[in-house]
């Protein structure tokens with residue numbers, strides 16, 4: 001077989017980091033990585049993938065965490081005949097100590113291709129490529145050093161949150177503690193798929209939503225504040241003195257016209273109109289801060305297209321206090337999961353079920369009264385943009 005890989009080589013060129021370079025580095029130690037380069041070159045030539053999805057593989061006591069992958073031409077590429085993927089539950093906010101990472105990756109080099117991805121779209125560390133007989137030893141060795149598998153299949157996928165208060169002054173909730181807490185609480189739902197399909201929980205510390213929860217998670221937790229944002233007039237003066245156009249770039253761009261400049265002072269003139277979009281805070285972070293009565297908005301139903309098109313999530317609870325042990329949130333989530341489990345069809349996400357039977361039925365099932373903040377449209381599709389003059 002021809003070992004030349006001109007198209008893969010092409011991908012190494014240019015100023016950006018290249019995964020091909022990393023694959024070639026790994027190929028010096030791993031026959032699987034060597035074959036993988038050839039597989040990809042062949043896929044480029046034939047414009048067709050060679051990977052077969054699925055197959056029942058896993059580890060004892062778990063139903064998720066491992067994704068079976070097989071190649072359609074094992075005789076040609078024997079070293080990637082089976083090339084299973086493992087998801088490793090990442091710590092909250094993706095903070096690691098390097099010695100702990102080295103321990104983890106030593107296990108992976110011993111039992112797998114050595115290839116990994118930091119991080120998969122769900123948030124986990126992804127170990128790419130091992131065979132069925134290595135799965136249980138990998139699980140046993142990583143759990144012995146304090147790691148665990150993440151979610152896959154019809155279970156609660158590994159919960160994910162932004163770095164929150166660890167590094168960000170905007171955080172209105174402790175995303176790190178919340179994600180750790182619910183990951184521990186819902187271990188059963190994470191490891192033993194009980195649902196009609198996958199379900200995700202993601203938390204962002206403020207409405208900037210750095211983990212894109214509103215576009216991706218069945219349950220999105222978005223930090224917010226109940227009182228009014230805080231404006232420091234000395235800070236505003238500094239912006240004005242530096243020549244910053246507060247009127248043009250901040251006041252005029254507030255989506256609800258809630259701000260006003262009065263005698264050189266920036267005022268939240270219509271606090272009831274502020275929709276907490278973060279624009280003014282992002283633009284003038286040295287002068288404007290979120291309020292002090294902090295909590296989260298809970299939204300339900302984001303997902304990428306499968307049965308129906310892509311959905312953004314809809315507000316279900318406009319404001320909920322988010323303090324340990326997060327009982328109110330957990331009770332709400334369990335009620336929603338029970339209803340979805342009872343009524344959902346196979347591979348139907350909760351948003352699709354809500355779409356099918358109606359938001360009214362969902363709200364009744366979770367004992368929540370309808371409120372005006374539960375705007376359904378135009379949030380239904382994240383790919384619809386509103387453009388002036390169209």
Ligand code: SF4
Nearest residue numbers: 162168171205206210
């Ligand atoms: Fe900071 Fe908000 Fe982004 Fe979290 S979502 S990292 S709190 S800006």
Ligand code: SF4
Nearest residue numbers: 254274275277278280
């Ligand atoms: Fe306006 Fe958004 Fe600032 Fe509220 S947070 S005052 S809506 S720009």
